[in-house]
Amino acid sequence: MSAGTALGASTARLRLSRYDVVVERGDKVWVHNGLSGRIVAVAADEWREVGLFLAGESSRASTEILRELTVGRMIVADDLDELEVLERRYRAGTADRSSFGLTIVTSLGCNFDCPYCFQVKPSEVLDAETERLLLEVLDEQLPTIRQFEVTWYGGEPLLGKDRIYRLSEAFLERCDAGHIAYSASIVTNGYLLTRETAERLRACRVGSAQITLDGPPESHDLMRPLKNGRPTFDAILDNVVESASVLPIAIRVNLDASNSGEHERLLDLLVDRGLSGRVTVYPGRIVAYDEGIGAPSESYRPTCYTLPEFAGVERDFLAQARARGLASTTLPQPISTPCTAVRVNELVVGARGELYKCWDSVGNHHEVVGHLRSWKDPNDRALKWLHYDPFTDEGCRSCIALPGCMGGCAHHQMIDPGDSKCSTYRLTYRQQVEEYVAAAEAAGSGAGPRHPLLPIVTVNT
C-alpha cells in the first residue's frame, strides 16, 4: 500500500524530528531518534519515498514504514513542540513523589588517598541515630511511594558494611511488606569487595557495583593508592575476578592526560583474567574543581581533559573495550532528569544525618541542605538544585543530546559554566550512531557484540 492512497491528502503535515540522526549505509538508511531511543532501518529507496511524502509530493512510501517512523518519533506532526514534550517530561520527573531515592554515606572516611578526590574525608561511619532516622523517614514515605532506590556511597561505603547489611534488612522487610519495588547499587573502590562481601551484598539485593581501576598497575597505583601509599591494583582486580559472577560489576576508568594511552594495557589485563563478557568497562572524565574545602582535587586541574578532548578519547577507549568483549554498543537512552540532585524526593544522606542534594557535595559543609531530623524542611541551599533548569539554557534548548542528557551535571554547570556539564553525545552523536549501526550489522551477520543492542526495527517492504 502506498502512502499516496493510504495517508495522502487527509493526513496532517508531518516532518522529521529535530532529534533524528540519519545514517546511510549501502542500500539502507538507519534513523535514530533521541526522544524515543529507538532506531529504525529502511531501504534507501523507501527512505527517498518518505522524503517525497514529507515534502507533500506524490510518494509510494508504505503505510508500514510511516507507522514505524511515527511510533519511533522519527516523524512528528509539523506543529509538535518537541521541546515542550521534553520539558513536561523533565518537570514530571523532578516533581515525582511516587519514587523515593536515598544515597547513603555509610562511611565518609576512606582507605584510599586519590589525588583527584573531591572530598575531605574525616573517619565518620554512619551513626546509630542516623540509622534510626533513616527508617523513620522511610516509614513516612511508605504510604505514598511505589518504589524505593538506594545507592550505598562514601568515602568508601564498605568501611561501614555492617550498616549496609542492617539497613538493607530493615528496608527489605518494610518494602516487601508494603509491596514496594526495592533496588540498590553501590559505588565502591573495590578494595574490600571480597567474594564473601559480594554475596552478602547480593543477599541485600544490591543489584550492581561500580568499581574504579585507573589503568594498569603503574598508573592505577599512583592515582588510587591506599592512605599509607601502598598499591591497590592487584587486590581490586582479584576481588573483581572473584565477585563478577556474584554481582554485576561496571569498571570505571578515570582518564586524564596523566594516564592517557595506558588503557589498552588495562583492557588486556582484564581479558587475561577472564573478565571478557563478565564485566563492563567505561571511561570517566576527571573534572577537578576548587570549592575551598581543602580537597585533593583542588590542585589537580592541569592534567584534566577538555570535553572535546575527552570525547575523542572516549570513542577510542570504547572501540578497544568492545573489541575485547568488555563494553556494549549503546546509545544514550531518553531520561526525564539527569540525576538525584534535581529530583525533589531524593536525598543524599551523610554519616551524621546531614543532607545534601548532589553526590559531589558529600563532606562539604557549605553544601549541607538540612538534616534527617527535619528532612521535609531543607534550607535555601536546596533551591539551587531544585531550580536547575536546562530549559532556560539556550545551549541545551538547541542541543541534539537533550533527550538523553537533560542538562547534564548541575554541579559542573554551577562551578564551571560552559561545556563541563555536557554529555559527549553532543559532540560525537553521528559517530556514536554510526558505531551502533556497524555493530548492529555485524550482529546481523553473526559477528556482532556479545551485549544486547537496542531493539531495532527493520522495515522491509
Ligand code: SF4
Ligand atoms: S576518590 Fe573515592 S576512593 Fe579515592 S580517596 Fe576519594 S573517596 Fe576514596
Ligand code: SF4
Ligand atoms: S550536552 Fe550540554 S548543552 Fe546538550 S543538553 Fe546536555 S548539558 Fe545541555
